[in-house]
Amino acid sequence: MSTGLPRAGSALIILLFLVAACQWMIPGSAPAVPIPSPSAPTLAPLPSRVAPTSVPAALSGLVLAPPDRPVFGQYELVELTIHSEIQPSNPFDPDEYEIRVEFLAPSGRKADVGAFWYRSYQPPGILGQGDPGWKVRFTPTETGRWTAVARARNGDLESEPVEFTVSDSDSHGFIRIHPDNPRYLAFDDGTFFYPIGLNMAWWSGAGTAHGDYEKWMTPFAANGGNTIRVWMADWSFGIEWSDTPLGDYTRRLGKAWLLDEIFRMAEEKDVYIILVLFNCADFNNWQTNGWNRNPYNAARGGPLADPAAYATDPEARALTQRRLNYIVNRWGYSTHLLAWEWWNEVNLTPIPDETLIPWLQEMTAHLRERDVNRHLTTNSYAIKYVSPTWSLPELDLIQRHEYADQVSPRGSDLADRVTVDLATLEETAPPKPVLLGEFGYGAEANADDVEKTGIHLHNGIWSTTFAGYAGSAMYWYWDVYVERNRLWYHYRSLDTFLSGVDLSGYAPVSGVQVTRPPGEGGHVGAIAMGLRGDDLLVWVRSDAYTVQAAIEARRRAPSPSAFVYAPLPLEGYRLTVPEVADGVYTVRWYDTQRGSWMDPVLSEAEGGQLSIPIPEFRRDLTARISPGP
Numbered sequence: 001m002s003t004g005l006p007r008a009g010s011a012l013i014i015l016l017f018l019v020a021a022c023q024w025m026i027p028g029s030a031p032a033v034p035i036p037s038p039s040a041p042t043l044a045p046l047p048s049r050v051a052p053t054s055v056p057a058a059l060s061g062l063v064l065a066p067p068d069r070p071v072f073g074q075y076e077l078v079e080l081t082i083h084s085e086i087q088p089s090n091p092f093d094p095d096e097y098e099i100r101v102e103f104l105a106p107s108g109r110k111a112d113v114g115a116f117w118y119r120s121y122q123p124p125g126i127l128g129q130g131d132p133g134w135k136v137r138f139t140p141t142e143t144g145r146w147t148a149v150a151r152a153r154n155g156d157l158e159s160e161p162v163e164f165t166v167s168d169s170d171s172h173g174f175i176r177i178h179p180d181n182p183r184y185l186a187f188d189d190g191t192f193f194y195p196i197g198l199n200m201a202w203w204s205g206a207g208t209a210h211g212d213y214e215k216w217m218t219p220f221a222a223n224g225g226n227t228i229r230v231w232m233a234d235w236s237f238g239i240e241w242s243d244t245p246l247g248d249y250t251r252r253l254g255k256a257w258l259l260d261e262i263f264r265m266a267e268e269k270d271v272y273i274i275l276v277l278f279n280c281a282d283f284n285n286w287q288t289n290g291w292n293r294n295p296y297n298a299a300r301g302g303p304l305a306d307p308a309a310y311a312t313d314p315e316a317r318a319l320t321q322r323r324l325n326y327i328v329n330r331w332g333y334s335t336h337l338l339a340w341e342w343w344n345e346v347n348l349t350p351i352p353d354e355t356l357i358p359w360l361q362e363m364t365a366h367l368r369e370r371d372v373n374r375h376l377t378t379n380s381y382a383i384k385y386v387s388p389t390w391s392l393p394e395l396d397l398i399q400r401h402e403y404a405d406q407v408s409p410r411g412s413d414l415a416d417r418v419t420v421d422l423a424t425l426e427e428t429a430p431p432k433p434v435l436l437g438e439f440g441y442g443a444e445a446n447a448d449d450v451e452k453t454g455i456h457l458h459n460g461i462w463s464t465t466f467a468g469y470a471g472s473a474m475y476w477y478w479d480v481y482v483e484r485n486r487l488w489y490h491y492r493s494l495d496t497f498l499s500g501v502d503l504s505g506y507a508p509v510s511g512v513q514v515t516r517p518p519g520e521g522g523h524v525g526a527i528a529m530g531l532r533g534d535d536l537l538v539w540v541r542s543d544a545y546t547v548q549a550a551i552e553a554r555r556r557a558p559s560p561s562a563f564v565y566a567p568l569p570l571e572g573y574r575l576t577v578p579e580v581a582d583g584v585y586t587v588r589w590y591d592t593q594r595g596s597w598m599d600p601v602l603s604e605a606e607g608g609q610l611s612i613p614i615p616e617f618r619r620d621l622t623a624r625i626s627p628g629p
Contacts, residue, residue, distance in 0.1 A: 043358050046318045061085040064101065064150040064159040073169030074143055075188075075335050080162070082115055082134035082150050090248050091117035091134075092326055099152050101136045106144030111372045113138050114329040115150070117249075121257040124208040128254065137333035139373060140166040141173065141188070174373055175272065175338050177396060181504035182431040184470050192502040195227035195272065195338065195471030196461070196491055199438060200478050202236035209236075209258045213265055216483055221269035223488040224495020227338060229437060229474060230262060231276040232327075234293075237262070238279075240323055242295045246302065247319050249326060256330060263334050272338040274378065274437070275331065277324075280348040283307040287348070308350040311359040321366050328370045339376040339397055340367065341437075347381045353388055364394035380437050383407070390429035397470070398425055401438035404456065404547075413546040414439060414456065414473065415463035415527065419508065422467050433470030436460070440476040441547050453565070454487040456547050461494055462592065462620065466529035466539045468508045493595035497622055506533035511579065514540055514614070517572030524568060528575060535627070536577060539592075541620040542570055567618045577610040577625070584629050589615055590622045602629055 063083040072078050080101070088097035099115040119132035140146055143166050150159040173188025185193045198220060203212035217228070234241040237259040239249040249256070266273050281287035282294050284307065296302040296316055303315040310316050331337060342363070343349070346356060364377060378397035381387055383406055390398050400421075404412060418436075425434050441456040461472035472494060475482060482488065512530040524544045531537040543549070544567035557563040582605050589598040603612045603625075615621065 043312060043317070043362055044314050046314050046321070062099070062150055062152055062157040062159045064148060064162050066162045067164045069164075071165045071167055072140065073171065074166055075139055075141065075169060075171035075173050076166075077333055078138045078140060078164060080136050080138075080148065082136060082159070084134060084152065084157075086152070086157075091132075092249050093247060093322060094325055097152065099134055099136075099150055101138070101148055101150045103138050103140070104147040104149075105140070105142045106146065107142055109142070111138065113372055114325060114370060116326055116329040117253075118330075119253045119257070121254050123210050123261075124258075126254055132253070137330065139333045139335060142166065143168055171335060174335050175376065177376070177433065178504045183433055183468065184504040185433055186504070192504055194465075194498060194503055195435070195474075196225050196495055196498075197227035197229070197274075197435075197437075197471055197474035198225055198478050198482065198491075199474055199476050200228040201231040201276070202233055204479055210261060212479070213262055216478055217265055217269055217271060219483075219486075219488040220491065221271050223490075223492035225488070225491040226270065226495075227272045227274065227471060227474070228266070229274045229276060229341070230259075231279060231344065232259070233276075233279050234282065234290075239326065240295070242293050242300060244295070246295055247322050249323075259331065263331060263336065267334065267336045270336075272336050273334075274339045274341050275337060276341040276344045276380075277327065278343045278346075280343060280345045283310060283349040283351070306350070308352075308355065311351045311355045317359070317362065320363065324363065324367055325370060328367060332371045332373055332375065335373075337375050339378045340371075341399070342377065342379045345380055345382040345401060347385055347387075357389060357392065360389060360392060360394050378435070378437075386424065386428050388428075390425070390432070396432065398429060398432050398434045399437040400425060400434075402436070403438075403440045403442060403476075405442045413459055413548065415459045415529075415541055415546075418463045418467045418469075419529070422464075422469060434468075435471050436464050436469060436473040438476045439473045440481075451547050451550050451565070452485045454482070454485065454490050455545060455550060457482065457487060458490050458592070458620075459541065459546070461490065462539050462541075462622075463529065465494065465498070465503075466508070466531055466537070468531070489595070493592050496595050497590050497592070501537070503531065503533075506531040506537065508532075509536070509579075511577075512538055513576045515574045515576055515611075524570065526570060526573060530577065536580075536623075536625040538575060538577070538623045538625065539620065540575060540614060540617070540622070542567055542618065544568060545619040569616050569618050570614075571616045573614040575612045575614050575623070577605075577612070579608060580605045580610045581627070582606055582608065583627065585610060586626045586629060587612055588624045588626075590624070592620050592622055 065081040067078055067080060082099055086097060090096055101113050101115060103111045103113060113136055115134045115136040117132060118135045120129040121127060122129055145163060145165050147161050147163050149161045172191045175185055175187060175193055178184040178186040187193055200216055203209045232238045237255050239252045239256055244251045282290040285291045291297055291307050296304045296310060298305045303313055304310060368374060376396040378399045379389060379395055380399040380401055382401050385400060389395060422434060439460050457475050464473040509530040509532040512528045514526040514528045516525060524542060526540055526542050528538055528540045550565040553565055554560050554563045585603050585605060586600050587603050588600045603610060
């Protein structure tokens, strides 16, 4: 892997960027691995819990402070402060001291939510403000009067109850699997949700979390983007690393506060977060020397001689559950948390699937027991990796990553293979939403320097949409490519086209073809992809609108340094749609580059086939074809 990195900064920044997407060539499939029953005792028991200590009567105070106002909206955050006279030596260890709050709904349903240790910070998240203390975060799902009571297990302490009222709001609630089509997503109220996504994994070495995320998220959301992947990496939002004792996150409460700020920003801009909990590079040494720096490494005083033992060692698993407790208690409230992602590209760790499966089963059970909002879960693998984990009920979403130069030496365009790739994944698991959580033209940032207009980005988000993915492909180089070249408008175009469209009622349709004009046998061709529902959605892309074609044209240009790629216009082409009822159809073409609709035209189907003239185009077009005039 070359290290032509675009970020300025010290050697540390170069080291951090090497993690990128943890991308290297991986075999196309994994050997079949039997999936244990969720109840199979495949892991050694965890260490026994510490017996609760008695609490002197003088230290029996536990006060749940009233909310800052009496009325909240449905699905709005209710954050309460808890005062306790007990000062545990490690407030992150629930075996030593744990506060939980019971929220009683108007219907009588109860929700048990854990409190978390909190401290406020000043931007950029370095200087702490005031004394730390306990907080609880809760999102009410019912309207009416609620009651909350805090309890501490040690000593059976109990606070006086507090009350608040919840009124109607315009929030759609949490994101779920679509109730009518398990390949897609929807909100609690049934509203369809289609992720239009991009990675924003961490902030740059030259900036701050507040400044960088505001710089990126503002134009992204303004152009219709609604989903990002954020990493709890050791150099960004991770709460445990070599500068903290294992299981004690005091020294990284500033990192946690910064992640609070990113969630707040996302909620204000209506952007949803896939939160990545574990990083593959922390468990190997060939990417960022991560295992040598990992606090779980025995060489650093940790419990593990081998990184693969992280998934089986009882002490490591108990510490992982402790960290999950804190993460769920602090961020599990958010309606804008789309999913917990267990591992970024877990196949780049030494943990094999047969070991990972019981770990996923145990950790997901632990997570779901505490996540009262039952957020979705996912995992990710590098390249086109088929895994038996996709069949696990513990994983709600299937997610793969791929970079063009790792799939083909010539870096073939994603649109040329996206349908086959999706079919491969769908054949290996029960019906689930599938996301392309990372993609790019090259596995390193300088691979994108060959083309500045977003060809690969554009084709990726459109082709995955028309292939039947649950969301648009999520480009990796958010800062050094999308932001640097101001390519946000590509998201606006897709968002505008999909406005008002519920894709859960559509399915990919085969046999849609582009026909060249007579006598144009050697001319540039085009591909077409379609989705059929009550009407038909079609995407048409010129074969000349690829990064490969642009590179070749630049190579042959008289002055490559001044070269601007403009594919030849395609004229006289026709779109053929099979298996349609005879009759008149209304065709509305959409210019995906400008993000604008053309005037509708009528076309008539005969013999079960519709043949439609395609307007002149250079790059790509879409169409919405509806029965009737």
